[in-house]
């Protein structure tokens with residue numbers, strides 16, 4: 001039928017070139033079957049799609065960072081990276097090779113575990129490690145939770161811990177006896193924030209997650225692939241028990257509330273304060289709260305995927321951004337971050353696929369590199385070199 005119409009059109013309009021190409025493009029039934037076979041042969045689930053650009057662009061070989069790095073976001077003791085002497089020594093070798101001066105181990109724990117962590121890290125390698133303590137959330141329902149948490153913090157400080165890490169567990173997973181999620185600005189935690197201010201140790205806080213995890217999981221969601229690999233990261237609506245979750249906006253308000261109410265306490269908003277999708281909003285927070293800094297761990301793509309606004313952001317807030325990577329000590333990961341900050345490379349590819357498209361190097365000037373790599377973190381940890 002279509003072919004008949006095309007033929008009639010050709011004759012009426014006297015346009016032979018249109019007729020010829022239109023007829024050539026009509027697949028025959030045999031060709032159609034072959035096309036269907038091809039499609040079926042190459043069909044894969046969307047979550048397996050790992051596109052590679054064919055663009056040929058310069059790739060700078062990264063040997064080490066231009067200036068010494070203080071990486072404020074690492075997890076040194078975990079099943080992948082055990083706390084045995086050999087693994088730590090290997091980690092220090094990687095740090096030496098990449099010009100990483102110091103690594104902050106966010107997950108030092110508390111009590112005996114913390115003591116062990118400090119002994120093996122900051123005591124054995126002075127200046128090379130800083131260890132954070134954690135809060136024991138299992139005691140949240142105890143009437144003396146606040147006092148216990150403050151006491152644990154003081155003890156941790158005496159042992160040598162120099163920061164407190166708050167993971168996204170607070171706000172996204174922790175429920176108390178009534179079965180509701182505990183808010184980030186829950187009053188039970190106020191004495192903890194005050195104590196950190198008193199001890200002059202920063203609160204390294206991870207609240208919420210990328211905003212896409214809080215939006216409907218559908219064909220428009222930019223984190224579609226991440227969610228299909230890790231469905232436990234879906235924070236939209238209710239949790240697996242039907243308990244209503246806080247929205248991303250609510251969690252941001254709760255976090256901002258504690259930063260506002262504790263001006264004597266220094267806070268570090270990990271992962272660009274979970275607002276990497278809106279750098280203007282990150283800037284507003286930094287303008288509003290002098291006691292807040294942000295960190296780039298696991299969001300290496302954030303500035304490099306929007307290199308124009310990312311470049312302006314880093315220029316304006318160069319004294320408020322900290323270098324951090326997240327995860328264990330790995331040379332390839334340091335290289336990815338260094339490549340993004342130091343070079344003009346295009347289409348930077350990460351070891352772990354990023355759903356946020358191509359990343360472009362920011363080619364930061366030396367004085368900004370020095371601040372982000374080192375000087376800003378030294379303000380939080382003044383005892384470091």
Ligand SMILES: [Zn+2]
Nearest residue numbers: 073075326327
């Ligand atoms: Zn982390």
